[in-house]
Amino acid sequence: MKHSSNSSNEAGSVRFLPDGVDVPLVIEESLLSHALRGGVPLLSPCGGESRCGKCRVLVDGETRGGGDPGVLTRAEIAAGIRLACRCFPSPENVSVTILPESRPARLAAYLDGKDLAGDEPFLPLSRTASGGNPLGVALDLGTSTLAGALVDLSNGTVLSRATADNPQMACGEDLISRVVFAEETPGGFDLLRGRLLSGADDLVRRLLETSPVPGEVTDVVAAGNTVLSHFLYGISPSPIRRPPYRPVRKEYPPVTGETLGSGPATARAQWRIFPSLGGFVGGDVVAGILASGMHRQEEVSLLFDVGTNGEVVLGNRDWRIACSSSAGPAFEGGEVGCGMRAYPGAIESVRIDPETAAVEWTVIGRGRPGGLCGSGILDLCAELFRAGIVDRAGRFTPGAGAGRRSTERGDGFIVVPREMSATGRDVAFCEPDLKSVLRTKAALCAAAEALLRAVGLPREAVAHVYVAGGFGNFLDLRSALTIGLFPPIPLSRFAPLGNASLAGALGALRNRRRWKEALSLASGTLYHDLSSDPGFMELYQRALFLPHTDEESYRFVLEGEVSR
Amino acid sequence: MSVVLPIPVFPGRILAVTLPAGPGGTPVTVGGQNALPLLPEGEHPNAPAVGMEVRTGPQELPPALSGAIGPFAGDPAGMARKCAGDWGARFLFLSLAGCHPDAGGQSVSEGAAVVREVLSATPAPVIVGGCGDEEVDARLFPAVAEAAHRPVFLSYAEEKNYRLVAGAALAYGHGVVSWSPIDINMAKQMNLLLADLGFPPDRVVIDPLTGGLGYGMEYTYSIVERIRLAGLSGDAALARPVLCHLGDAWKAREATDASEASWGDVVARGQRWEETTGLACLAAGADLLVCRHPASVARLSGAAWR
Numbered sequence: 087m088k089h090s091s092n093s094s095n096e097a098g099s100v101r102f103l104p105d106g107v108d109v110p111l112v113i114e115e116s117l118l119s120h121a122l123r124g125g126v127p128l129l130s131p132c133g134g135e136s137r138c139g140k141c142r143v144l145v146d147g148e149t150r151g152g153g154d155p156g157v158l159t160r161a162e163i164a165a166g167i168r169l170a171c172r173c174f175p176s177p178e179n180v181s182v183t184i185l186p187e188s189r190p191a192r193l194a195a196y197l198d199g200k201d202l203a204g205d206e207p208f209l210p211l212s213r214t215a216s217g218g219n220p221l222g223v224a225l226d227l228g229t230s231t232l233a234g235a236l237v238d239l240s241n242g243t244v245l246s247r248a249t250a251d252n253p254q255m256a257c258g259e260d261l262i263s264r265v266v267f268a269e270e271t272p273g274g275f276d277l278l279r280g281r282l283l284s285g286a287d288d289l290v291r292r293l294l295e296t297s298p299v300p301g302e303v304t305d306v307v308a309a310g311n312t313v314l315s316h317f318l319y320g321i322s323p324s325p326i327r328r329p330p331y332r333p334v335r336k337e338y339p340p341v342t343g344e345t346l347g348s349g350p351a352t353a354r355a356q357w358r359i360f361p362s363l364g365g366f367v368g369g370d371v372v373a374g375i376l377a378s379g380m381h382r383q384e385e386v387s388l389l390f391d392v393g394t395n396g397e398v399v400l401g402n403r404d405w406r407i408a409c410s411s412s413a414g415p416a417f418e419g420g421e422v423g424c425g426m427r428a429y430p431g432a433i434e435s436v437r438i439d440p441e442t443a444a445v446e447w448t449v450i451g452r453g454r455p456g457g458l459c460g461s462g463i464l465d466l467c468a469e470l471f472r473a474g475i476v477d478r479a480g481r482f483t484p485g486a487g488a489g490r491r492s493t494e495r496g497d498g499f500i501v502v503p504r505e506m507s508a509t510g511r512d513v514a515f516c517e518p519d520l521k522s523v524l525r526t527k528a529a530l531c532a533a534a535e536a537l538l539r540a541v542g543l544p545r546e547a548v549a550h551v552y553v554a555g556g557f558g559n560f561l562d563l564r565s566a567l568t569i570g571l572f573p574p575i576p577l578s579r580f581a582p583l584g585n586a587s588l589a590g591a592l593g594a595l596r597n598r599r600r601w602k603e604a605l606s607l608a609s610g611t612l613y614h615d616l617s618s619d620p621g622f623m624e625l626y627q628r629a630l631f632l633p634h635t636d637e638e639s640y641r642f643v644l645e646g647e648v649s650r
Numbered sequence: 651m652s653v654v655l656p657i658p659v660f661p662g663r664i665l666a667v668t669l670p671a672g673p674g675g676t677p678v679t680v681g682g683q684n685a686l687p688l689l690p691e692g693e694h695p696n697a698p699a700v701g702m703e704v705r706t707g708p709q710e711l712p713p714a715l716s717g718a719i720g721p722f723a724g725d726p727a728g729m730a731r732k733c734a735g736d737w738g739a740r741f742l743f744l745s746l747a748g749c750h751p752d753a754g755g756q757s758v759s760e761g762a763a764v765v766r767e768v769l770s771a772t773p774a775p776v777i778v779g780g781c782g783d784e785e786v787d788a789r790l791f792p793a794v795a796e797a798a799h800r801p802v803f804l805s806y807a808e809e810k811n812y813r814l815v816a817g818a819a820l821a822y823g824h825g826v827v828s829w830s831p832i833d834i835n836m837a838k839q840m841n842l843l844l845a846d847l848g849f850p851p852d853r854v855v856i857d858p859l860t861g862g863l864g865y866g867m868e869y870t871y872s873i874v875e876r877i878r879l880a881g882l883s884g885d886a887a888l889a890r891p892v893l894c895h896l897g898d899a900w901k902a903r904e905a906t907d908a909s910e911a912s913w914g915d916v917v918a919r920g921q922r923w924e925e926t927t928g929l930a931c932l933a934a935g936a937d938l939l940v941c942r943h944p945a946s947v948a949r950l951s952g953a954a955w956r
Contacts, residue, residue: 628835
């Protein structure tokens, strides 16, 4: 999607490093806008509203603005570090280096998903290719991450898998910022839609490049949340963010890639988009239900999808009820100062010695840590609580032991000192981060409790708990229950699903009955709107505590192992 | 055929808490019941106790109060003696409002001196309230805890300051009032936080924040009732006596406004406003009432049967 703009009569350009991309200079545009225009990857979780302070760049040349003292230290400003969303170039050539922590990276951490619904006969959707082998693409369109798998439709083998950042990230990390971006920026909707399509195209191209079997893509099955499904289908998601928060449509009749505007690789393929349940419970959750197999069991299950948003489904083969909680992106690295996605350099697990407060961590990939990903953040909170460094209310206890530091963002804990970090800055976890995690976990736990209450079932009735989402594969369940991320249900009933959305899409691609099942799931699953549930706020307040105001139940479930 | 009436039996019992008195005074013990108030079943070893507020600093008294307690303005010790003596208050709530920067800004040591003065003037149990300014209270509570030469209760500990207040109380053997803003969960959370500090549960009473009649009283009623039901049902963190401070009743325009002739006599009206708020709190399950009008003490004490 080339953004047609640029009445640039200025000479000069902005050069983005390390990619070496030159973008014509428009003096009234921020560096972030230049990066967007030039397709340069740059993290901007808040969508350029200068709230997040994550679009850090190193400028060489004359610029104006972007040196916000509250966000950047004096030394950083002196070194030429600026916030791209608030920094404007001068009418000369400017070179801008995107700092490592501000660059989206790529990793296959979000790929694996389990399909617990069992083996089934291979019965693909369609397999008439005009030339070569018929191939199918399963897509998981996530708010932050796109993931895909390529399937040989003649025998059901998975040929390749790939993952990429959702290129829409630069226009806002959360869905609402993107809907706002689409509404308020001229050409914003087309830009976002184009970014999603090009992201999918890139993914498909990589899938085909890495596939051992050549062929022609005849079918694409895509599972995404309602907002992304709307973008993909070319309809405005705006109604989703306004009362009564209903989507324009919940079902997306199959269309060809050509109609959709996808790239040549999938232009002749039939695109099937998973139906949505409601404004904030989308096809990714439907695919997750499909993969969990909860819709076939007599026993009642809970399904958590922990991603940039949190969704919860409760039910069995006869009934299901789903809701979206305003969980926030704390476990995707958002809203947490030292948070990052599960890329190389992210701390994925943490242990703290309660005696010495010495921290041990493991990092994804090799090299120095730059921040913490979801599972690391979860571990860190649980360990800080267990070590007594954080109290039940989510406040740092007074004291000056090892790792404790008072920062400009409040009391904090230094997970990695700057000498050992990849960024040269302390990886510090501060009180606002803690509060953000507390809110996220409270919203998720309370959402599950609200569903149980809505159908009048006790927690004990839940036989299985499925945890979907990239982070579901890696999270430490004990840490999760230590901070009360989930209701107090025995650990043995939990099963991580990983990327269940992709697994569900794969299942539908391999067996057309599954696709029919998905369509019936959408109409057979009730959408529970938490914002109009009068009891939700109280459940939320109950959960806004470590591990929970009902601490006895958690202690019971963890059998005294982590009780204090 | 005789009909057997079902008598609810609760598994829990409210912890008995004693507000200690000085030599020659009568301590106030509340709690200990295993049933709801105003019902015949269960045991109610201790009736609710009614106390009075003694406030420092300049204050603009509404008409109904100025006649009754106006003469004691600026004389907390004299007022304390009068409350515990002639007016029958079983305990005193000494509010150090005068230490607030906007209310004269007495120094912390002056505040502490007032506490000593009041404690010497009467042997009645005393709860000492802060001035409401976070920064001043952070210095005031430790000073009061140190200055008080006999055990008092400090009011109040909330999520933001509980370490400081409870720490000061622990160091000098005082009790604390555990405060939360009309929310049963936050009430429980406060008590769990205090328990984590090792604070003795029998030195904690719950202040759920009391809204005046017409200004949130029904919320308080509902929360006090739920706190009590939770405590009686076995939630130990909520099985504590509840304190309701009726001061909010005096913020209602209906209790203080003399310009509306059709509303009746402002003096009787104000007193009635406080009394009605107090009666509702008693019915909900409150164990300790703090009132500002001397006449309310007798009226509410008379109603405080179990």
